Amino acid sequence: MTKRASSPILRSATTRKSSSNPNRARLYVTGGTGFVGREVVAEARRRGHATTVATRPASSGRGDPGRSSEARVSVDLRSRHGLVESLDGVDTVIHLAATKEGDFHSQFAGTVVGTENLLAAMTNAGVSNLVAISTFSVYDYLHATPGQLIDERSPIDRNPALRDEYARTKLVQEELYRDFARAGNQVVILRPGMIYGPNNLWHALLGSDFGSRFLRIGRNATLPLTYVENCAEAIILAAERISDPDSALAGEVLNIVDDNLPTQDEYAIEVAAHIDVPPTVTVPWPVMNAVSSAIKATNLHLLHGRAKFPGLLVPDRLHARFKPLRYTNARAKRLLNWTPRFTLVEAIEASVEAEANSRSTRHSAEPLVSFEDRR
Amino acid sequence: MSQSTITKPDRHDDIRDGTGDERSFTDDISLTLRAAVVGTGSISSEHLTFLSGRSRFVDATPGRVAPVAVCDLSPVSARYAAETFDVPNHYTDLERLLEFERPDVVHILTPPSTHVQLASLCLEAGAHVICEKPVAASIDELEALLDVADSCDRKITESHNYCFNPAITDISRLLDDGTLGQLREVEIRIVLPVTDTGGRFGDANLPHPIHSMPAGVIHDFTTHFASLLLHFTGHVRFHRAAAAWSNHSTNPLFRFDDLDALMIGEGPDGPIHGRFRFDAGAGPDTFTVRVYGSRGWAETDLFQPNTRVVIPRAGGSQLSPIANHVANGAELIRNGVANLGRKVMQRTPYEGLHLMLDETYRALATGDTLPVTNDDMRAVARLVDQLLEEKTRL
Incomplete structure (x- = not known):
């Protein structure tokens, strides 16, 4: 997949060392073996925190091997079984786990019921500090004006019936977070934009697969991106501060995006310089917007809103992915004292390098794979 | 489901506190069958679509059936289903639902291993039961359940939908x-x-x-x-x-x-x-x-x-x-x-x-x-x- 050998990455500005952190805590990370979770656990380790990684029973063997500072508990958040016990000795919970696959009910069970069970267990276990990971998807993009600044005060979607399952379930999840905060707990809600990184460079904010080609929607919209390691650092900074009454972080909602956000074209060109990307067909945003709006009007007026079309033809979903808007991370930077360490170029190069390392590791490990595992 | 509706006050809480009007829903439609749904998994969407008069397969028949409550062990699941289908009340305890709502019909949509126990509870509370399949794990279990229905003078039926x-x-x-x-x-x-x-x-x-x-x-x-x-x-x-x-x-x-x-x-x-x-x-x-x-x-x-x-x-x-x-x-x-x-x-x-x-x-x-x-x-x-x-x- 790598198109050009990644040059040695100058990471003098980005290299991080283990620190003797005065705010050391026992962090409990759900989704700790996932795309973001692995980086969050690694960042927690670098900053000297002990972590408890909650993994689902069938995932227990995945991810990094356990470290002395890292405990693993096998729980499925959809069940209350063992959750309270797993939180023993925990200072702060970082809740990353969510279900992004399957039908609405599967995602509701994994994301919403899972959160409900976790928060109930935290209450029973006396754990009151929560770093709640939400998403940029909760905002109301349909009614946003093109070019508008999306920040933490922007309205969330109050009529998400036509949004995708992920947005709908994350909106309900945020309500649970707010209920938990109203009950007297210390909660900060982080809303990351599109999190990119290894094996996730060519993503849904650029377009969609369309047969053998990739249909790109628009060229000039700013992408609300955050590189996975930048995002992980913001999450750990939030975890360190949420228990500090002087930080005034409890009750806050923070958007997590990187500095100097690229446009769709800028990002696509940079990614294409490093990896093979599929052949693309680009449709201008105004054209796609007009087509989807016409289809929605037809559906509402002639079909009583009962017809279901692919997501790109539903304005509520199209706007959430491709509408030209502006974004800011000012609040997160101020309250977390956070500066995204990786620039776009550094992040893409680091991702490509990580992908290459992952492939070589898998290749060298192949002789150890059993016959059964290959089937 | 709108974001605002999920935060609507839970009428069930009002009822428990003694401040709610627990029978007001039936005042103007006392001739309708009051239906409750237990279990909010994927099949519940079909049952609730029908009960709320939104079915695209049958003509809406207002006045014949009215959904009065949804029940699920998960509070947020019960609340979300109720809000989505405009069902006035939601519960996490079936016995309380039966006591407060006195439904005429209960749809049991929970995992099969719970059907007999929950159906018996509903029949004994005076409700007819519409149960997702399989209603029982064996003919012996089914016969015992049908005996309960007979003794309560209630009816029970199983979804043979296809x-x-x-x-x-x-x-x-x-x-x-x-x-x-x-x-x-x-x-x-x-x-x-x-x-x-x-x-x-x-x-x-x-x-x-x-x-x-x-x-x-x-x-x-x-x-x-x-x-x-x-x-x-x-x-x-x-x-x-x-x-x-x-x-x-x-x-x-x-x-x-x-x-x-x-x-x-x-x-x-x-x-x-x-x-x-x-x-x-x-x-x-x-x-x-x-x-x-x-x-x-x-x-x-x-x-x-x-x-x-x-x-x-x-x-x-x-x-x-x-x-x-x-x-x-x-x-x-x-x-x-x-x-x-x-x-x-x-x-x-x-x-x-x-x-x-x-x-x-x-x-x-x-x-x-x-x-x-x-x-x-x-x-x-x-x-x-x-x-x-x-x-x-x-």
Whole structure:
């Protein structure tokens, strides 16, 4: 997949060392073996925190091997079984786990019921500090004006019936977070934009697969991106501060995006310089917007809103992915004292390098794979 | 569901606090049947769509049924379902629901292993019960439940939803009017990738409750198989049966993932053969029903309805095959277009469920016989038990 050998990455500005952190805590990370979770656990380790990684029973063997500072508990958040016990000795919970696959009910069970069970267990276990990971998807993009600044005060979607399952379930999840905060707990809600990184460079904010080609929607919209390691650092900074009454972080909602956000074209060109990307067909945003709006009007007026079309033809979903808007991370930077360490170029190069390392590791490990595992 | 509605005050809390108007919902519609739903999994959307008058398969019949409450162990699930379908109350405790709401009908949509206990509770509280399949794990459990219903003078029925799909009704009509001749054989085939690890049955993290049933995951489909066969044959006793229950995937999560069953019974007009085939490894997803008569045969796919009828046609034996090709080709083209429309308009294979619920509520309102009777449920349970008996197994 790598198109050009990644040059040695100058990471003098980005290299991080283990620190003797005065705010050391026992962090409990759900989704700790996932795309973001692995980086969050690694960042927690670098900053000297002990972590408890909650993994689902069938995932227990995945991810990094356990470290002395890292405990693993096998729980499925959809069940209350063992959750309270797993939180023993925990200072702060970082809740990353969510279900992004399957039908609405599967995602509701994994994301919403899972959160409900976790928060109930935290209450029973006396754990009151929560770093709640939400998403940029909760905002109301349909009614946003093109070019508008999306920040933490922007309205969330109050009529998400036509949004995708992920947005709908994350909106309900945020309500649970707010209920938990109203009950007297210390909660900060982080809303990351599109999190990119290894094996996730060519993503849904650029377009969609369309047969053998990739249909790109628009060229000039700013992408609300955050590189996975930048995002992980913001999450750990939030975890360190949420228990500090002087930080005034409890009750806050923070958007997590990187500095100097690229446009769709800028990002696509940079990614294409490093990896093979599929052949693309680009449709201008105004054209796609007009087509989807016409289809929605037809559906509402002639079909009583009962017809279901692919997501790109539903304005509520199209706007959430491709509408030209502006974004800011000012609040997160101020309250977390956070500066995204990786620039776009550094992040893409680091991702490509990580992908290459992952492939070589898998290749060298192949002789150890059993016959059964290959089937 | 709007974001604002999820935060609407829970009327149930008002009731518990003694500050709510606990009977106000029925004041103006006291002649309607008050319905409650227990369990908010995926099938609940179909039941609640019907109860809330939003079904696209049956005409809305305001005043005949009103959903009054939803119950689920998960508070947020109960609340979300209630808000989405404009149901006034939601609970996490069925006994409290029965006490405060006094529903006329309760839909039990929880995992099968809970059906008998929850149904008994509802019957004893004076509610009729509409239960998702399988209502019980065996004929003995079913008989005990029917005794409870009798002693409470309440009715209980099981979802035999596919028997009410228009495609099945069409084939029944071909049998009834003699087009297919005398019934000889019914073959039902379901192809579904239930062993996929990303699917709801293949999830090893939190195994689906259906795995605890005698036929494992296939128990989720045995009611469909048996009810459809018996729908065509009537309550024929199959005196010879053989069933190969297999786990071809060897996934230890699954008791069985494959069924090949053959049944032979004596119908009023001669022997009748039944064949069930469940295959988790083939593709694509299929639910075919093929009915052979002495004059011809008909088949349909309930997932992509297209009824093919092969019968003697004008032109005699020489031209009938060609006439069948032409007629079925035209039907295939017509259904290809229709199924595209069905997909866009979100018409799912659950249309039979809506039609069954509609008939059930009509019967409950008038005191008529329910469309799925106690004897229908007994015949299905007996046949499933028969296929699971050791002496039947291949």
